[in-house]
Amino acid sequence: MTRRTPTRAVAAWALSGLAGFLLLPWYAQQEGVLAFDWLPGLWSQVDSASGLALIVAHGRWWLTPLLPVLLAGLAVAFIRSDRRQRGTWLMLLAGLGLAIFWLQALSIGLRGWNADWLTATFGEIGGKQVGIGMGATVVMVSLLGLLSLGLAQRGAFGGDAFVAGAMVAVVASIVLFTAWPVLRILLQAFNSTDGVFAPALLIERLTTAKIWSLRCLVGGGRCGVLWNTLFLALCCGAGTTVLGLAFALIVTRTGFRMKKTLRVLTVLPIITPPFVIGLGLILVFGRAGIVNQALDAWFGIAPTRWIYGFHGVFLSQLFAFTPVAFLVLIGVVEGVSPTLEEASQTLRANRWDTFRTVSLPLMKPGLANAFLVGFIESIADFGNPIVLGGDYGVLSTEIYFAVVGAQLDYGRAAALALLLLACALGAFFLQRRIVGTRSYATISGKGDAGLPVPMPDGLRRLAQGIALPWAGFTILLYGFVLVGGFVKIWGRDYTPTLQHYAKAFSIESGPGGLIWTGAAWGSFWTTVKLAAIAAPLTALLGLIAAWLLVRQRFVGRSALEFATMLSFAVPGTVIGVAYVFTFNVPPLEITGTALILVLCFVFRNMPVGVRAGMAAMSQIDRSLDEASATLRGRAWQTLAHVVLPLMRPAMVAALVYGFVRAVTTVSAVVFLVTAEYELSTTFIVLRVINGDYGLAIAYSCALILLMLVAILLIQLLVGQRRLGRRAAPAPAPLAARAGA
Amino acid sequence: MRIWQAAILALAPIVVATPSAVQAQGSLNVYCSVQAEWCTLVANEFQKATGIKVSITQKGSGETIAQLKAEAANPKGDIWFGGTGDPHLQAAEENLTEVYKSPNLAMLHPWAQKQAADSGFRTTGIYAGALGFGINTELIAKKKIAPPACWADLLKPDFKGEIQVANPNSSGTAYVAIATLVQLMGEDKAFDFLKKMHANVNAYTRSGTAPMKAVARGETTVSISFIHDGVTEALAGFPVKTATPCEGTGYEIGSISLIKGARNLENAKKFYDWALTPAAQKLEAQAKQFQVPSNKETPLPPEAPKFADIKFIDYDFAKYGKATERKRLIARWDSEIGALPK
Known part of the structure; x- marks a missing residue:
């Protein structure tokens, strides 16, 4: 495969880097770069000076080496030499530039040298540095661009510049916004509470009976939090996978009439703000809840407290995470080729055997992914255990209280987080072992004229027997929650009222137009805006990462795959503190901005996009890519015209998840919200803490409505995957895809 | 070519730092x-x-x-x-x-x-704010038991499985309760008391305010909480009243x-x-x-709550506010109370 030598691209990146160095302010601007108040001081004012001005007029000598590096990059574009040599030069230059960039950015900070030993070695340095701004950012991105071109010209990634660029972009962003902060906080596990390096402490922290105790098995006492966490996660992973599969089978493989309702129902819990499910369950099953009260009144059974502890947390997690499993599985179940099933039947296998030996094995990657997501969601879940856990401690709550509780011990929190990560890692490798390296591809370029085989009767009944009561239960719970917004005191005084909605969302018309007087409007609009920005970025990054992981062979693939999961498997509280630790000081000083919230959303939720993308991608036959390549399609064309259209369900899943989680996440953003950027969830949680349930529920219902609208919009915009398969007897399964 | 440049440029706005911390005067x-x-x-x-x-x-x-x-x-x-x-x-x-x-x-x-x-x-x-008891008036009337008025009342068999208190590992409220008992009774007697009370406790919650919420919603009859939290719940319409122990109590x-x-x-x-x-x-x-x-x-x-009506101990914030003392008492609670079977 020959490619044009992209000298123009090299020149373009080098020029953009130089422009950033010469024409834009190097450091961050107080009012934001778009205010353009830096223009007059681009040369004279140190705060708004460009890189060049800083070197020449303000004595920032340490920026000097970046200029020749960029100039040399430009020169490479115009020197005639062979591709490999040019690639080597570019890589060396860009690598050198990036090394210098980060070395100076990390070692010179707000008070000169960042470490005492640097001051001791080199003496005081004249000048300090605040966070990097637009100029520095453009230079860094340009250097990354040159690096990717260098890689491509040296023949990496099939010599394809797009693949190299995507790879560099994904790796760089994950390193910056996931690996760096997470590792930084995890290193605290080796420090004492005063910040002194003491590795022996880690062993002490990790060997207490609180973690490992098995006393619950040998009678009397409680088990360690690790066993609690693992047991809960296994149950949750298995439970959500079974429920998700039951729903997916009913929706895709039966003529069930109320599929749309079912889809909406399965999605409801995912779009429910935290604490609502927990509170709803307490009001239904708690000691003073309707079930117990009815049992007491009718049968004289004394109310018990079974909902607090394992049972309650398990139930609420099933509620919360079944939809995620469903979203992962629906694409997979749809993707199983009917032709193979027909072939099986032609060979006289009955429907049950067909399902057992053909359909089910083909769903294996999907099932394993769904299980993995359920497992990891469970161990990282914080909202449900905190509301319903009672005495049943799990790692995430333990970590939360190590950070914000009476102990204030980051070291212990980090040590426990390491343990949690180890669990996630274990699950991850187990999943890889199970799925293995076999091919599960059934979406190929060949026309597939088969009809999906109806499920065996027994299985259909089983699926319905599992899914329908669950759906009924969901309706009951949500009916109860909905009522909560319209009554005076939820669970106590059921006099109908609209006061909660009025308090949250009142609008008055004033002289200058509408005045948004409701208490909730500020946080509501901030949330909508930030989630709308974060969702597409989450999906884009997630799917590109998935595509790279599945379709490209490169060194460090497993490491990258695990790195994408890193932020997902670490509890939100740890992520929040890690972001404050890392991004409250230069070079990337972004706390207090909307940007850090968006970043937190994107990198925390991206893993689901990656998992959904990988599950969907492993079903799409490579021959399709090859066909595109044979027709001289370039990698990005293959991605845009072949792969992405086939990945629409995964795209929907990633977008929906990105949006929804941005709206509903709490623990990660508690430390990142400010007076200026308050989010809906933090607002709701504060109301719940004040016992103002009516307002909290009213707001939650409004958010649920918002997310339903958003999901419908996403479905409409992304559209459906057309697999060129005949529809099963009406109602057509693909037509029934709307509504979720 | 343009598209892949766009892909990398899409990264640019993510990285651009624009802090808006207000530094101006005023x-x-x-x-x-x-x-x-x-x-x-x-x-x-x-x-x-x-x-x-x-x-x-x-x-x-x-x-x-x-x-x-x-x-x-x-x-x-x-x-x-x-x-x-x-x-x-x-x-x-x-x-x-x-x-x-x-x-x-x-x-x-x-x-x-x-x-x-x-x-x-x-x-x-x-x-x-004074430490005391949150009491669900409806439950206590239904069970026909006298509401607790003293620390000693919490050991009565009437309250078996009816008391909720937070876990000092995570909650400052629970730590104040333990420090109060230690100052009131002496350390060994205080831990004896906690051990005996264990039979009556239905859960050591992670959060310090959770027990009072549980009282409000009828999930437990009695809690050990700061009493002003009870006033908030009562004003929100829940059947909650509060009491402070007759032997004396601590405060935050x-x-x-x-x-x-x-x-x-x-x-x-x-x-x-x-x-x-x-x-x-x-x-x-x-x-x-x-x-x-x-x-x-x-x-x-x-x-x-009228502070004049409440009997206070002379709470030693200097001693019991120290990290070392806190760690020691919590560790003792862990090994002697937290590890007890239910």
Whole structure:
């Protein structure tokens, strides 16, 4: 495969880097770069000076080496030499530039040298540095661009510049916004509470009976939090996978009439703000809840407290995470080729055997992914255990209280987080072992004229027997929650009222137009805006990462795959503190901005996009890519015209998840919200803490409505995957895809 | 070619840093650990009185100190208003807050002045709340048992499985309860008491305010909580009443601290002084909160628990606020109470 030598691209990146160095302010601007108040001081004012001005007029000598590096990059574009040599030069230059960039950015900070030993070695340095701004950012991105071109010209990634660029972009962003902060906080596990390096402490922290105790098995006492966490996660992973599969089978493989309702129902819990499910369950099953009260009144059974502890947390997690499993599985179940099933039947296998030996094995990657997501969601879940856990401690709550509780011990929190990560890692490798390296591809370029085989009767009944009561239960719970917004005191005084909605969302018309007087409007609009920005970025990054992981062979693939999961498997509280630790000081000083919230959303939720993308991608036959390549399609064309259209369900899943989680996440953003950027969830949680349930529920219902609208919009915009398969007897399964 | 450049350029806006921390004169960043309405009132009234622009960020006291610690290299807040005293003392101990002797200190109740002196003037009390029992009136009537009036009542078999208290590993409230019992009975007797009470406890919750919420919703009959939380629930319409133990009880001191490295130091000091005046402290009652204000002149709302009717112990904040003592008592609780079978 020959490619044009992209000298123009090299020149373009080098020029953009130089422009950033010469024409834009190097450091961050107080009012934001778009205010353009830096223009007059681009040369004279140190705060708004460009890189060049800083070197020449303000004595920032340490920026000097970046200029020749960029100039040399430009020169490479115009020197005639062979591709490999040019690639080597570019890589060396860009690598050198990036090394210098980060070395100076990390070692010179707000008070000169960042470490005492640097001051001791080199003496005081004249000048300090605040966070990097637009100029520095453009230079860094340009250097990354040159690096990717260098890689491509040296023949990496099939010599394809797009693949190299995507790879560099994904790796760089994950390193910056996931690996760096997470590792930084995890290193605290080796420090004492005063910040002194003491590795022996880690062993002490990790060997207490609180973690490992098995006393619950040998009678009397409680088990360690690790066993609690693992047991809960296994149950949750298995439970959500079974429920998700039951729903997916009913929706895709039966003529069930109320599929749309079912889809909406399965999605409801995912779009429910935290604490609502927990509170709803307490009001239904708690000691003073309707079930117990009815049992007491009718049968004289004394109310018990079974909902607090394992049972309650398990139930609420099933509620919360079944939809995620469903979203992962629906694409997979749809993707199983009917032709193979027909072939099986032609060979006289009955429907049950067909399902057992053909359909089910083909769903294996999907099932394993769904299980993995359920497992990891469970161990990282914080909202449900905190509301319903009672005495049943799990790692995430333990970590939360190590950070914000009476102990204030980051070291212990980090040590426990390491343990949690180890669990996630274990699950991850187990999943890889199970799925293995076999091919599960059934979406190929060949026309597939088969009809999906109806499920065996027994299985259909089983699926319905599992899914329908669950759906009924969901309706009951949500009916109860909905009522909560319209009554005076939820669970106590059921006099109908609209006061909660009025308090949250009142609008008055004033002289200058509408005045948004409701208490909730500020946080509501901030949330909508930030989630709308974060969702597409989450999906884009997630799917590109998935595509790279599945379709490209490169060194460090497993490491990258695990790195994408890193932020997902670490509890939100740890992520929040890690972001404050890392991004409250230069070079990337972004706390207090909307940007850090968006970043937190994107990198925390991206893993689901990656998992959904990988599950969907492993079903799409490579021959399709090859066909595109044979027709001289370039990698990005293959991605845009072949792969992405086939990945629409995964795209929907990633977008929906990105949006929804941005709206509903709490623990990660508690430390990142400010007076200026308050989010809906933090607002709701504060109301719940004040016992103002009516307002909290009213707001939650409004958010649920918002997310339903958003999901419908996403479905409409992304559209459906057309697999060129005949529809099963009406109602057509693909037509029934709307509504979720 | 253009598309893949766009792909990398899409990264650019993610990386562009544009901090908007307000550094201009005439502003103040307050970390507020009291209830939302109170925070808003305080911000608005201070702004009205001084013209200083106040940005308020509301978080629990545990979360605020975690944030202060994480931000220590480059602090973003100026002053920390409210929240239980232990985290304020902890922040003082960890050198996260600044020494400041307000000229209004002399106007305060002795307990507030003593706390300021104990902390080396790194924090000052703005209100106090007594530890006591939350009681669900409906459940207690249904079970026909007398509501608890003393610590000793909590050991009665009537209350088997009916008491909820927080876990001191995570909750400052629970730690105050243990420290109170230790000061009241002596350490060994206090732990004996806790061991006996264990039979009556249905859960050691992670959060300190959870037991009172459980009382309000009828999930448990009795809780050990700060009694002003019970007043809030009762005003929200739940069947809650509170009591303070006859043997004597401990209390928390909600405090104010100046954050070390504050960017708006002068404004923060103005806020500090103002927060100790009756004009500021009467806002508490306006926000329907009923801790006892620290300024002697602040009028007491009628709903507030009467401190004169409560028997207090001479709570030693200097000793029991220390990290080492806390660690030791919590570790003892862990091995002697937390490990007991249910």
